[in-house]
Amino acid sequence: xxxxxxxxxxxIVGLTLFVTxxxxxxxNSASEFYTAGxxxxxxxxxxxxxxxxxxxxxxxxxxxAIALNGFDGFFYxxxxxxxxxxVLYIVAEPLRNLGKYTLADMITARFNQQKIRGxxxxxxxxxxxxYMIAQLVGAGALIQLLLGIDYWIxxxxxxxxxxxxxxxxxxxxxxxxxxxxxxxxxIGTIIIxxxxxxxxxxNILKMFSDVKTATPAGDAFLSxxxxxxxxxxxxxxxxxLVFGTAGLPHILMRFFTVKxxxxxxxxxxxATWIVGIFYILxxxxxxGAAAFVGSSDIIAANAAGNMAAPLLAQALxxxxxxxxxxxxxxxxxxxxxxxxxxxxxxAFAHDIYGQIIKKGNVxxxxxxxxxxxxxxGVSLISIILALGAQSMNVAFLVSLAFCIAxxxxxxxxxxxxxxxRFNTTGALAAMLTGLFTALILVALSPNIWSPxxxxxxxxxxxxxxxxxxxxxxxxxxxxxxxxxxxxAKADERKYAEVAVKANTGLK
Amino acid sequence: MEQKVERVERSQPVHDYESIAASPExxxxxxxxxxxxxxxxIFFLLFYFTLPLLTSFSTVLNKPVIGDITLxxxxxxxxFVMTWTLCMLYVKKANQFDSEADQVLTKHHKSExxxx
Numbered sequence: 001x002x003x004x005x006x007x008x009x010x011x012i013v014g015l016t017l018f019v020t021x022x023x024x025x026x027x028n029s030a031s032e033f034y035t036a037g038x039x040x041x042x043x044x045x046x047x048x049x050x051x052x053x054x055x056x057x058x059x060x061x062x063x064x065a066i067a068l069n070g071f072d073g074f075f076y077x078x079x080x081x082x083x084x085x086x087v088l089y090i091v092a093e094p095l096r097n098l099g100k101y102t103l104a105d106m107i108t109a110r111f112n113q114q115k116i117r118g119x120x121x122x123x124x125x126x127x128x129x130x131y132m133i134a135q136l137v138g139a140g141a142l143i144q145l146l147l148g149i150d151y152w153i154x155x156x157x158x159x160x161x162x163x164x165x166x167x168x169x170x171x172x173x174x175x176x177x178x179x180x181x182x183x184x185x186x187i188g189t190i191i192i193x194x195x196x197x198x199x200x201x202x203n204i205l206k207m208f209s210d211v212k213t214a215t216p217a218g219d220a221f222l223s224x225x226x227x228x229x230x231x232x233x234x235x236x237x238x239x240x241l242v243f244g245t246a247g248l249p250h251i252l253m254r255f256f257t258v259k260x261x262x263x264x265x266x267x268x269x270x271a272t273w274i275v276g277i278f279y280i281l282x283x284x285x286x287x288g289a290a291a292f293v294g295s296s297d298i299i300a301a302n303a304a305g306n307m308a309a310p311l312l313a314q315a316l317x318x319x320x321x322x323x324x325x326x327x328x329x330x331x332x333x334x335x336x337x338x339x340x341x342x343x344x345x346x347a348f349a350h351d352i353y354g355q356i357i358k359k360g361n362v363x364x365x366x367x368x369x370x371x372x373x374x375x376x377g378v379s380l381i382s383i384i385l386a387l388g389a390q391s392m393n394v395a396f397l398v399s400l401a402f403c404i405a406x407x408x409x410x411x412x413x414x415x416x417x418x419x420x421r422f423n424t425t426g427a428l429a430a431m432l433t434g435l436f437t438a439l440i441l442v443a444l445s446p447n448i449w450s451p452x453x454x455x456x457x458x459x460x461x462x463x464x465x466x467x468x469x470x471x472x473x474x475x476x477x478x479x480x481x482x483x484x485x486x487x488a489k490a491d492e493r494k495y496a497e498v499a500v501k502a503n504t505g506l507k
Numbered sequence: 508m509e510q511k512v513e514r515v516e517r518s519q520p521v522h523d524y525e526s527i528a529a530s531p532e533x534x535x536x537x538x539x540x541x542x543x544x545x546x547x548x549i550f551f552l553l554f555y556f557t558l559p560l561l562t563s564f565s566t567v568l569n570k571p572v573i574g575d576i577t578l579x580x581x582x583x584x585x586x587f588v589m590t591w592t593l594c595m596l597y598v599k600k601a602n603q604f605d606s607e608a609d610q611v612l613t614k615h616h617k618s619e620x621x622x623x
Contacts, residue, residue, distance in 0.1 A: 071562075071577075071579055071580070071583075074583060075559070078555075078558065078583055078586050078587075081586070081587060081590050082551065082555045082586055082589075082590055084590060084594070085548075085551050085590055085593055085594070086548075088594060088597055089544055089547060089548050089551075089593075089597060090544075090548065093601070204576075205573065205574035205575065205576065208574060208575040208576050208580075209574060209575040212575060222571075222575060222576070222577045222580070223566075223568070223569040223577050223579060224562035224563075224568065224569070224579055225562070225569075228562075228563075231559075231563030231564050232563075234559050234562070234563045235556070235559050235560070235563060238555075238556065238558075238559045242552075242555060262601075262605060265597075265598060265601055266598070268594075269594055269595075269598055272590060272591065272594045273591065273594075276587050276590060276591060279587070280584075280587060493524075493525055496524045496525045496527075496528035496529075497524035497525075497528075499528055499537065500522075500524045500527045500528050500533065501524075503533070503536060503537055503540065503608060504527075504533075504536075504608040504611055504612055505608065506522060506524075506527075506612055506615075
């Protein structure tokens with residue numbers, strides 16, 4: 001690691017800690033801790049949503065996937081982007097109008113029962129944990145490569161940083177870390193893309209023709225089918241990608257950090273533009289890496305292709321650009337895990353402790369204390385799990401988190417807002433069926449079982465697909481429907497209240 | 508049990524949600540919203556899933572159309588254009604719905620004021 005590289009790291013860590021210090025002076029109430037007091041503007045929250053979304057998995061993972069698999073790597077970009085339409089058209093505004101801090105708040109706005117809140121908190125925590133382990137394992141491996149330090153030290157370092165941001169700065173610090181990182185990430189990506197285009201004489205056609213001679217896949221690189229050969233599995237993955245975002249707790253939580261539904265709407269629009277432009281640029285990152293780094297060097301650095309973007313930066317801009325990009329990747333990981341800690345902590349402290357155990361009878365001070373303890377708890381658990389999960393495939397953990405979000409959370413969100421006949425039995429059935437179908441099918445899938453011993457356990461997978469969304473998402477919807485229809489009538493007066501609030505923002 | 512929990516909720520000062528929900532203005536707002544949202548959602552989901560369906564079960568998108576750029580990249584780009592377009596369309600429509608929602612609320616506040 002060069003002196004310049006170290007300087008970039010120190011600068012980024014210093015800047016984020018300074019922001020945390022500023023935020024800590026204003027973080028005195030539960031509302032400020034969880035949602036920055038609802039005081040973010042549309043563009044601030046929009047950049048922060050984009051930041052939450054452009055995780056290390058997107059930046060490093062998609063660039064690598066396109067570099068190695070051509071078009072097949074671009075599937076992720078498409079799925080993640082169109083997912084914003086699901087968020088905008090179906091979920092964002094009603095959620096903002098009905099909820100306070102968490103997803104469970106929104107569902108219990110209609111069904112005020114402890115078991116419903118409990119189930120929502122459990123599914124939130126499950127998703128957060130899977131997502132978090134994925135980010136921490138990826139972070140550990142990346143920092144190990146970049147800084148040349150041991151995996152466990154890397155994981156601890158990230159763990160301590162994320163806990164610091166959340167503990168002292170709450171949502172305000174987390175959001176600003178997210179904003180700083182998103183801006184740096186866009187700058188880095190635009191610089192690399194510009195350099196790649198320059199190498200191809202600013203000719204996109206030349207880029208496409210040159211890249212197919214540069215990769216082992218040849219002509220096939222420009223067409224689908226290099227990696228995904230099982231059509232049903234591809235469909236299943238695309239279902240998880242497009243419906244998962246609208247159920248991810250750390251994304252949903254972002255809609256409570258603005259003052260009203262109108263601002264929530266405008267932040268989704270900002271995020272959609274930023275994320276869309278970023279994903280278009282992933283083509284240049286991927287193609288650039290394929291042409292100027294070469295797939296054998298990419299695979300040599302990391303079999304999954306995660307080092308493609310930093311290696312490309314080095315090939316185009318030397319150590320300086322490489323150091324900048326690595327520091328940005330580090331900031332990306334820090335920002336995303338901090339957001340995850342916060343959403344996990346809110347499920348623990350607000351839903352389970354505040355509303356279920358203490359039945360809402362908590363003082364502001366107790367709430368803050370619980371939230372901080374929960375943040376430490378969530379951080380500790382995920383650090384310990386990540387230390388034991390070093391060899392697990394990161395992409396699989398992320399896609400699992402998306403799949404659970406789509407199966408357990410999305411059906412209940414949609415029914416709660418739009419279906420008059422929906423009731424408590426249906427809500428419980430939808431959440432639990434979605435959650436357990438996804439978990440059980442993954443436990444039986446080729447991710448876990450492989451006859452050659454290349455997965456976690458040796459043996460034949462009982463369920464053939466790597467992503468179970470094509471089964472578990474409909475299972476969640478069907479369970480919610482059947483559960484509602486077979487049980488007692490819904491409370492129509494309560495639905496009138498939910499419909500009025502969701503559509504007009506009346507409090 | 509459910510009734511009890513309900514009553515606790517209702518002990519706070521709340522609006523008369525049922526009369527708003529039953530008002531013709533509110534009903535027309537919800538109808539207009541759904542008439543806009545539902546077709547668009549169906550459209551973008553169909554458009555989106557057409558891509559993996561075609562790549563998984565046919566090779567029509569593998570054909571080069573502009574130089575070496577194959578049709579699948581054009582279709583993928585169309586997904587981006589669609590997302591941005593529908594995003595802007597939503598904001599435009601939602602702003603119209605906002606003013607209608609405000610009218611519903613103003614009328615409601617007035618009638619609530621009359622009763623007091």
